[in-house]
Amino acid sequence: MTPALADLADLADCDSSDVLADMASLADCARAEGYACVTALREHGARSVEIPAPQFAILLEGEKRVRTASQSLRFVPGDIFLITRRCRIDVVNVPDARSGRYVSAIVPFCDEALTAARTLWNEPLPAAGEVLVRLPLREHRTLLRRWRQSLQDGHYSDARLALATFAMALTRQGHGSLLLPPQPSLAEQVRDRIAAEPARDWPSHEVEAALGLSGATLRRRLAADGTSLRQLLIEARLAHAMGLLYTTRLPLKSVAARVGYRSLPSFSKRFVERYGLQPADIGRA
Template identity: 45%
Template structure:
């Protein structure tokens, strides 16, 4: 992937960059960093679309490796785990806009595509964002005028475009695992003192059945809870200016030192290597340092 074609459609990247720091947190997330860093075994919980607005990114999954630069789109076609290295640009900013694809968007795309989604294929793909320019521009415009229905329709259109490019695997149904359902529940209140009984009640399972299902998936309950908490911390490190102590407390750790050790053991990066915040990214946009400008 190269940014050589960016000048042919800079307005797309201006439109996407204008979303940085705006109040549409439920629709997308802007991940910002200012140091080169790697994240080990980053868990992607559902099909996801992203655009790299600044910097470079390298991904390695179970079945492929990708290298992307400013102006590339990346798509996770299903839940998966990847290793990533994120590198800021010459001005010291890494910025990616990431859109988890909700069930309604995928269902709408299935209706529009009207063919079964292919089975198999890579977990992650990359392509120039300009190949999805019409859908992405419509999505951004819909969000700016506070029209979520039109925004979801634009994302469904983007998925149909991906299918036409040979990536219909993103439409194949993939029911969430029990561990994924537990992580989603923990993410709602990561500082809670979660117990097995909470999930037994939530999912209508006995303790023995819960443990057996998790064992089949190759995970344990305590590790699953910890994984969910640390994933929340990773998200906040990328998207807020909160101090490490605040983030640690919000994910259930009384000690920032203990949190930092467990975070580094899980992701292979220190918390201080990641961040800082969307406000800094918005300032970069205001300075005119977006792709194509």
């Protein structure tokens, strides 16, 4: 490498360190409005994790490995992990060798931000692009610093505006599926309803009434998607439980209760069957 190129590389490394240091304040979660801090002290993985909508994660400490049927990516501090549309992923989170911690901030593109971006977009959408994308944090530092500062100041409307601008910038880079209006399947609609109130019993007749379907039609259409109301209830509850385990210090019994399980052993058994790891292994000290 020539001296000039070496200098440029040093400047890029320095800039990456600066913006990563700025983003590190997200881990304090003083104003964790619209994002979640994920921490872990042990390496762990989960399979077939449902991601219901576009989101991105900023890696602060440790390493993240993600895989779908067609992609396999590795992320380190200084990377942005972008998910452009609803999907399922296998994921492994690895703590940093020096600090012993894995830390990331997960930021969903909220409905308000995506609706604003779709309204403002006035040109043909590019191709949908890949589902999973690795982006350099330094290339998007201005928008993300604006978003972070708005959160710290309590200016949540400005924070959503920054996310809308970020979504449009990413769309212009070729990630068109970010701004495609969602068209959830019946199974996804049912799962989303359950996810909004996971502790409810959700008898079939309530779901049927909410969707305007007969019991026979609901069962037939879900079977055509390879699932059932019972399976969707389990999946939605356990997905919500995973979020609680990552982002709170609630006891396992409280997490189980918040997602409709009265028995902790039953909850743990279902969790292991669904994700392949014990709930106690997530985000615990």
